[in-house]
Amino acid sequence: xxxxxxxxxxxxxxxxxxxxxxxxxxxxxxxxxxxxxxxxxxxxxxxxxxxxxxxxxxxxxxxxxxxxxxxxxxxxxxxxxxxxxxxxxxxxxxxxxxxxxxxxxxxxxxxxxxxxxxxxxxxxxxxxxxxxxxxxxxxxxxxxxxxxxxxxxxxxxxxxxxxxxxxxxxxxxxxxxxxxxxxxxxxxxxxxxxxxxxxxxxxxxxxxxxxxxxxxxxxxxxxxxxxxxxxxxxxxxxxxxxxxxxxxxxxxxxx
Ligand code: ADP
Ligand code: MG
Numbered sequence: 001x002x003x004x005x006x007x008x009x010x011x012x013x014x015x016x017x018x019x020x021x022x023x024x025x026x027x028x029x030x031x032x033x034x035x036x037x038x039x040x041x042x043x044x045x046x047x048x049x050x051x052x053x054x055x056x057x058x059x060x061x062x063x064x065x066x067x068x069x070x071x072x073x074x075x076x077x078x079x080x081x082x083x084x085x086x087x088x089x090x091x092x093x094x095x096x097x098x099x100x101x102x103x104x105x106x107x108x109x110x111x112x113x114x115x116x117x118x119x120x121x122x123x124x125x126x127x128x129x130x131x132x133x134x135x136x137x138x139x140x141x142x143x144x145x146x147x148x149x150x151x152x153x154x155x156x157x158x159x160x161x162x163x164x165x166x167x168x169x170x171x172x173x174x175x176x177x178x179x180x181x182x183x184x185x186x187x188x189x190x191x192x193x194x195x196x197x198x199x200x201x202x203x204x205x206x207x208x209x210x211x212x213x214x215x216x217x218x219x220x221x222x223x224x225x226x227x228x229x230x231x232x233x234x235x236x237x238x239x240x241x242x243x244x245x246x247x248x249x250x251x252x253x254x255x
Contacts, residue, residue: 005030011064012065014058025063025225033200033201036236049171052072094146108165151179156186156190170201174187174203174206187214192214
């Protein structure tokens with residue numbers, strides 16, 4: 001019997017255009033913990049996130065992903081989401097003409113059984129409660145999704161979406177480019193405010209800096225499509241100070 005109450009990646013191998021990108025990823029995120037994946041550009045971090053979300057371009061050749069013991073790789077992206085997985089993308093799309101309030105309502109509505117409707121007053125009560133928690137101004141939700149948003153506003157939208165969906169597991173792929181300190185803080189406050197014993201979170205990042213605001217329970221280092229090293233929060237500091245070269249050497253020993 002597989003262990004429940006964790007998001008587990010087992011020997012995951014995947015390729016795109018016949019090129020192997022993930023070469024056997026193993027990872028276990030128990031509910032209640034925040035884990036971070038670090039690694040140089042091109043090491044496969046975003047590929048892992050996209051495969052967890054069900055991106056169709058990647059071919060999984062081996063391995064499994066289990067959400068509370070349930071295999072998700074056969075599921076469509078929306079089924080995964082209903083099973084409790086949330087993914088924030090590195091490059092969120094614009095949805096012109098659709099307000100954030102309506103977008104989030106549709107996302108919640110999609111999770112209800114046939115024939116059930118979200119009640120408007122209940123919905124807005126919940127929306128405003130989450131917005132207050134995240135210190136988001138009320139006029140924010142009347143804007144179109146991601147249209148003309150600053151980096152910080154995109155992050156706010158993403159975090160609000162996560163707060164509304166209340167996922168069992170959240171994966172945030174945070175690119176370093178274009179994330180100023182304010183945006184980093186928005187992400188960090190969002191993640192920290194959603195930390196709870198029922199939820200596991202995975203934060204993917206290139207820089208240690210984000211991890212000054214989000215103190216992770218575990219840090220994993222990805223090199224060339226594999227997690228080659230895991231440790232506590234101090235590992236992030238060590239990588240910031242000493243770079244990735246010494247970890248890459250670990251990889252050449254183990255492969
Ligand atoms: P990271 O997020 O760690 O920077 P990625 O997962 O984006 O790394 O990329 C890992 C490797 O996979 C890189 O060598 C990249 O060029 C390759 N790759 C990712 N997506 C594609 C794609 N759509 N087509 C071809 N190669 C890709
Ligand atoms: Mg990436």
